[in-house]
Amino acid sequence: MEKVALITGVTGQDGAFLAEFLLKKGYIVHGVKRRSSLFNTERIDHLYRDPHETDVRFFLHHGDLTDSTNLIRIIQEVQPDEIYNLAAQSHVQVSFEEPEYTANADALGTLRLLEALRILGLTDKTRIYQASTSELYGKVRETPQKETTPFYPRSPYAVAKLYGYWITVNYREAYGIYACNGILFNHESPIRGETFxxxxxxxxxxxxxxxxxxxxxxxxxxxxRDWGYAGDYVRAMWLILQQDRPDDYVIATGETxxxxxxxxxxxxxxxxxxxxxxxxxxxxxxxxxxxxxxxxxxxxxxxxxxxxLLGDPAKAKAQLGWSPKVxxxxxxxxxxxxxxxxxxxxxxxxxxxxxxxxxxx
Ligand code: NDP
Ligand code: GDR
Structure with a gap:
């Protein structure tokens, strides 16, 4: 049976890389995109096919992480085996200007997806990946930073992501959901947003x-910063959801x-x-x-x-067999x-x- 993945934030840098990666692996891929007044699908246009054609494997749905009912409807329709929650107001500096919106999308948005799985009775079926971040480490407490390093967020973005991290852990422990955090250090590419x-x-x-x-x-x-290549990092996201047991992993190069x-x-x-x-x-x-x-x-x-920021990817290397190539x-x-x-x-x-x-x- 073909696996079905749902990607939030599919129009972003990582969403585009991940959609391509999963399609190549034979997945049927659904993406959530926000309505915008201009086209915002430039990064994924090469993957998109007219839904009237035969054997279409990539579908887009209008949606927003601030809208629970919409997320519930999309998940009910798609019945995904895997959800990758990449959607976020992801700019650290902008989060100082839009702290409340950032909390709504990045923190509560994660909760909304996890709750949707509970409401729809998908806690046993659907695995979920949460896009956590090295920004959680914030103020330096230990280098290199690893899964056990204490967090000290330094921006509204990082504080919102801290909630996303812990609510993911909590739903794993409370309801047995296969829910994981990838604590990804900065990763870049030619399609990185122009203001990073x-x-x-x-x-x-x-x-x-x-x-x-x-x-x-x-x-x-x-x-x-510990900068890696986005193409390498989406491979790690997928590997995180293919293990026997759900867990959290640092993904980094080990260089700063x-x-x-x-x-x-x-x-x-x-x-x-x-x-x-x-x-x-x-x-x-x-x-x-x-x-x-x-x-x-x-x-x-x-x-x-x-x-x-300097990450220690030893756990990902040992358990996922992951290491960066670029x-x-x-x-x-x-x-x-x-x-x-x-x-x-x-x-x-x-x-x-x-x-x-x-x-x-
Ligand atoms: P981008 O900013 O490139 O993409 C963010 C995506 O989220 C876009 O598709 C954007 O849509 C979408 N989005 C924003 N707000 C909402 C919302 N309210 N509802 C639905 N969709 C929304 O980020 P990246 O691809 O670089 O990062 C992906 C994820 O990984 C983010 O969660 C980020 O915080 C996290 N992360 C990124 C790292 C990095 O170095 N790149 C490192 C660690 C974590 P639109 O195109 O319409 O703006
Ligand atoms: P970051 O990325 O905040 O690490 O978050 P960004 O590229 O914005 O900043 C990196 C560092 O560069 C310094 N800097 C500048 N940053 C920007 N944007 N513009 C400038 O002109 C500039 N000059 C210097 C910043 O002060 C900072 O120290 C990214 C995002 O992708 C997050 O979503 C993700 O969680 C983290 O990486 C890991």
Whole structure:
């Protein structure tokens, strides 16, 4: 029998990678997407087929994690073997501006899915994966961070995800649901949202290289992250739901790099050497000719920062047989390469009189 998966957040970076991965494994995949005034399916358009065709295996449903009745209806219709709860207001800085909405979608949204399984009598049938995060570790208590490291969330996003983590554990213990947390460290790709720091950097590097932009404005260059490749991480999500017993796992590379290093490597991948000058908000990154390419804008500083994330994926390696395949250097180069192609396309569009979006925050 073919397995049926339901992915919330299917239009996001991970949703797109996971949908493709599961379709390749022979799953029938259903995705929940929000209604939006413009198309928001760019990342999954290549997977979508007209539902009137035969042998369609990928279906989309309108839905929202803030709407219980809608989630219950979708789950009742789909009767999934596996649910991957990837939907979230996932931007840490935005969560300081929209804390209540973030809690509603990220914390209560998780509860709504778990309750739907109970209401529909699917606690024995449906396995559920919760997209937990290294942001739970927040303020450094121990490095590297592993499954037993205490949590200390440092943003409304992380606090909401803390609830999501524990409600998942609680429903596993209380009702015997196969419910698991993947505590995933940062993972990136050429389809990463443009306002996360990695993509913001690689997009700007490409546009600076091709003359579409002069300067890249950033916040804290000293924050350190354990960055991996999203394609590797969705494989871990699937493995987590294929074990004999439900459990929680750290998924990380075991390497950490500062934002500053990411900037240097990204420019290098585009053939530009960056030299740093000055300190704090006056720090600049210059090319060999002395032109300022990187400046600090304190608007991007966070009220409370997470200084250092470094994960220990030993448990995932031992129990899931998972390890990352794409290195940090390969990831940066891949992202710069793809953004250079997009910048070239933007130049063509401009030359033919079509408007293109110039800047992202
Ligand atoms: P994205 O921001 O790229 O995607 C988030 C998805 O959630 C989008 O499809 C978005 O829809 C959808 N969404 C947002 N709010 C709602 C809502 N109220 N109802 C339904 N759908 C909603 O995130 P990623 O793909 O990067 O991350 C996937 C998950 O993993 C998230 O939960 C994130 O918090 C978590 N995570 C991510 C990590 C990473 O490094 N990428 C690391 C650890 C955890 P739309 O397209 O319409 O905006
Ligand atoms: P993060 O990712 O907060 O780790 O959350 P992000 O890329 O937004 O920030 C990483 C670090 O870079 C610093 N930074 C900047 N960040 C942004 N966005 N823009 C800037 O201009 C900038 N300058 C410096 C930040 O201060 C931070 O320290 C991501 C999300 O995907 C979450 O959903 C996920 O849970 C975690 O990763 C793991």
């Amino acid at each position: 720091v990695t993509r913001k950097i690689t997009r700007a590097v490409a546009r600076i290289k091709l003359g579409l932009q002069d300067t890249l404005y950033l916040g804290n260059l000293n924050a350190k 790099h500062a934002v500053r290093e990411f900037v240097e490597l990204a420019f290098k991948a585009a053939g530009i050497d960056i030299k740093w000058e000055g300190n704090g908000i006056d720090e600049t990154g210059r090319d060999a000719a002395g032109k300022v390419l990187v400046r600090i804008d304190p608007r991007y500083y966070r009220p409370t920062e997470v200084d250092l 290195s940090f250097k390969e990831l940066v180069a891949m992202m710069v390469r793809e953004d250079c192609k997009r910048a070239e396309r933007d130049i063509l569009c401009k030359q033919h009189g079509y408007a293109v979006a110039d800047s992202f925050e």
